[in-house]
Amino acid sequence: LFVGRDDELAALCGPLDSAVSGDGRLVLIAGEAGSGKTMLAGEFAKRATALSEVLVARGRCNAYGGLGDPYLPFREVLARLTGDVESSLSAGAVDREQATRLWEAIPIASRLIHERGSSLIGTMVNGAGLIERTTEAMPGAAWLETLRDQVAAAAQRPVLPERMQPALFDEYTAVLEGIAAVRPIVVVVDDLQWADGGSIALLWHLARRIEGMPLLLVGLFRPEEIEGQANSPHPLEKVLHELRAAKPDCMIEMSTDRGFVDAFLDAEPNALNETFRSHLFTATAGHPLFTVEMVRGMQDRAEIRRNQDGLWTAEASINWRELPTRVEAVIGQRIARLPAEVRYDLDAAAIQGEEFVAEVVAAVRSDPDAPGRLSQESVSALRLVEPAGVTRIDGEQVSRHRFRHALFQSYLHERIEPAERMRLHEATGRALEELYQDQADPPVVDLAHHFDSAGMAAPAIDYLQKAGERAIAMSANDEALRLLQRALELLPDLPSSPERDNTELALLVGLAASVMAVRGYAAPEAQQIGVRVRQLCDEVEPSPMVVMALVGLAQVLSIRAQHGAAAEASREALGVADSLGNDAFRVLASFEFGYCLFWQGKLEEAQRDLDEACRIYEPLAHGWLAGAFGIDPGAEALIWAAACQLLSGDADKSAALGAEAIAVARRLEHPFT
Numbered sequence: 001l002f003v004g005r006d007d008e009l010a011a012l013c014g015p016l017d018s019a020v021s022g023d024g025r026l027v028l029i030a031g032e033a034g035s036g037k038t039m040l041a042g043e044f045a046k047r048a049t050a051l052s053e054v055l056v057a058r059g060r061c062n063a064y065g066g067l068g069d070p071y072l073p074f075r076e077v078l079a080r081l082t083g084d085v086e087s088s089l090s091a092g093a094v095d096r097e098q099a100t101r102l103w104e105a106i107p108i109a110s111r112l113i114h115e116r117g118s119s120l121i122g123t124m125v126n127g128a129g130l131i132e133r134t135t136e137a138m139p140g141a142a143w144l145e146t147l148r149d150q151v152a153a154a155a156q157r158p159v160l161p162e163r164m165q166p167a168l169f170d171e172y173t174a175v176l177e178g179i180a181a182v183r184p185i186v187v188v189v190d191d192l193q194w195a196d197g198g199s200i201a202l203l204w205h206l207a208r209r210i211e212g213m214p215l216l217l218v219g220l221f222r223p224e225e226i227e228g229q230a231n232s233p234h235p236l237e238k239v240l241h242e243l244r245a246a247k248p249d250c251m252i253e254m255s256t257d258r259g260f261v262d263a264f265l266d267a268e269p270n271a272l273n274e275t276f277r278s279h280l281f282t283a284t285a286g287h288p289l290f291t292v293e294m295v296r297g298m299q300d301r302a303e304i305r306r307n308q309d310g311l312w313t314a315e316a317s318i319n320w321r322e323l324p325t326r327v328e329a330v331i332g333q334r335i336a337r338l339p340a341e342v343r344y345d346l347d348a349a350a351i352q353g354e355e356f357v358a359e360v361v362a363a364v365r366s367d368p369d370a371p372g373r374l375s376q377e378s379v380s381a382l383r384l385v386e387p388a389g390v391t392r393i394d395g396e397q398v399s400r401h402r403f404r405h406a407l408f409q410s411y412l413h414e415r416i417e418p419a420e421r422m423r424l425h426e427a428t429g430r431a432l433e434e435l436y437q438d439q440a441d442p443p444v445v446d447l448a449h450h451f452d453s454a455g456m457a458a459p460a461i462d463y464l465q466k467a468g469e470r471a472i473a474m475s476a477n478d479e480a481l482r483l484l485q486r487a488l489e490l491l492p493d494l495p496s497s498p499e500r501d502n503t504e505l506a507l508l509v510g511l512a513a514s515v516m517a518v519r520g521y522a523a524p525e526a527q528q529i530g531v532r533v534r535q536l537c538d539e540v541e542p543s544p545m546v547v548m549a550l551v552g553l554a555q556v557l558s559i560r561a562q563h564g565a566a567a568e569a570s571r572e573a574l575g576v577a578d579s580l581g582n583d584a585f586r587v588l589a590s591f592e593f594g595y596c597l598f599w600q601g602k603l604e605e606a607q608r609d610l611d612e613a614c615r616i617y618e619p620l621a622h623g624w625l626a627g628a629f630g631i632d633p634g635a636e637a638l639i640w641a642a643a644c645q646l647l648s649g650d651a652d653k654s655a656a657l658g659a660e661a662i663a664v665a666r667r668l669e670h671p672f673t
Helices: 007-021 037-049 072-081 087-089 097-106 106-116 126-135 145-153 164-182 197-207 234-247 259-264 274-284 286-301 328-337 340-350 358-365 372-378 406-417 418-435 444-453 456-474 477-493 498-519 524-539 544-559 563-580 583-600 603-616 624-629 633-647 651-668
Strands: 025-030 055-060 184-190 217-220 251-253 303-308 312-314 355-356 385-393 397-401
Touching: 007 025, 007 037, 007 217, 007 251, 025 037, 025 197, 025 234, 025 524, 037 055, 037 097, 037 184, 037 217, 055 072, 055 097, 072 164, 087 097, 087 234, 087 385, 097 106, 106 126, 106 145, 106 164, 106 197, 145 456, 164 184, 164 197, 164 624, 197 217, 197 234, 197 477, 234 583, 259 274, 259 286, 286 303, 303 406, 303 498, 328 406, 340 355, 340 358, 340 372, 340 397, 340 406, 340 603, 355 358, 358 372, 358 397, 358 444, 372 385, 372 397, 372 633, 397 406, 397 498, 397 583, 418 444, 444 456, 456 477, 456 498, 498 524, 498 544, 524 544, 544 563, 563 583, 583 624, 603 633, 624 633, 633 651
Parallel strands: 025 217, 025 251, 055 184, 184 217
Antiparallel strands: 303 312, 355 397, 385 397
């Protein structure tokens, strides 16, 4: 029921008209929990859909995954714009008209990703799903085979970063711009207070580039969870300060006043007098969720009831002093009236978060009837949950639900005893593992959260590492830092063993890549990581990870002008690569050793190792190294060999090697190389 927000809705309709006319806008809606932001956005989406040709795509941040799940809301937005809407349609989150428009946009969006956004495949949009939907929409497209090749190439990308975040953002912006040129777009991002830093950075990137585009960005957030965090400022806070200074008219504040109380009561015929309305406003201060739940509780207790004329009337005996004074108390009363089995189902559901899978609840409770009870609860008059869609995982149908408000989920979660909460987190983690066991892209952030909350270090570290590697591959280095640092914090909980040392080394290699990307090669943390990497490389068995760790250490030392130490690290890397008999790592280590010798002025020795790297190098077999280390080492070995020849006085050989390096780089089509 949408009532009492006509002013806020009107404030959104103006920017919508401007955006449809080609003047892109950003609007942020601020309001406390339960103030009606999501309801307002839903009603606005309906109004936008009423305009011919407008596409509406919504994304939502996750309270638990949030800060560690890169670009989650914008991944959801791009999934909608490429036709992934069946689940939302079945849940009623998208109407048939809007779903049809999004399906019709598949050829436009897919071709734009093919032409302007290949790096988005596997990062911002699932490649397999994109191919499936595109093939169904336009099976005879001439460029479809090339798109398949791009998807296959994306699946082979190494976990270490080859793309910088701005380039990824430019591609995302280019795709949105291309779609909007055909059909205006409204993008709605909910719960920005739970957004990761990458999502906030992308929001800001888009906000500065949408002028002149038929695109409206709408973001929703709770200000009380953003501002005043002195020790760890929220990533949205800086953006808010910038926006308030540059575009003060972009903010809509959700008010709480008597107007909502009257509008809500008058949505149905009633004879509720001024005294009742005044008492209700005094009790709830006009807070929408509090007001709605208070009135529903009164109806349930027959304190207000319909008279013979069908009008809601109030009993004279209402004792306002005994009614709950906080919204949490009203929620508690509502939950207490549910059957015990449903309460237990909702407790298990709350462990998953605001959105949950009913079949996971059934597994946690060892009760196959749980999905049926949750389905009945989702359609009841006083429901706490609502359908969020039906999907298939490995051919099995799973039903998703969402708590009707985040406050319902948080109340249930917080009332569970700590020991029971840990047990439920473990059971939920195991159930999710079972559900996604054959999936290439399981919810690693959620799995890490559940096992970490259950106090289970080993699986938590495993999933934190996987989540961190995924974040690095998505150029979301801030999120990777957070995930990998947490994994390292848990590592002492494991018994000392060679396996633990190898895990620590792998975590440090990933952490070093993110530290250097975010804070620079000369960051003190990079040097500290290097010291520990050096110790571990002396203790563990030779492996490809040891080679990469030593080469990474040599790079850090070289940047800090510690050329002797850098040469020694790269010499050790070459020894390990030789012992492994792996030509790819021999190319990498030989190049790095020659590079370090060059900066020591040892041109003849440097030339020897650089030439060896060039001799072994095979572009097709070793091309993945460009992704792993940012620049192709074969091409780089050629160019530094050219520098050696030039400084040694042979300009002709130098020119020939330089030309060969350029030719290799052009064949690779690797931007940084």
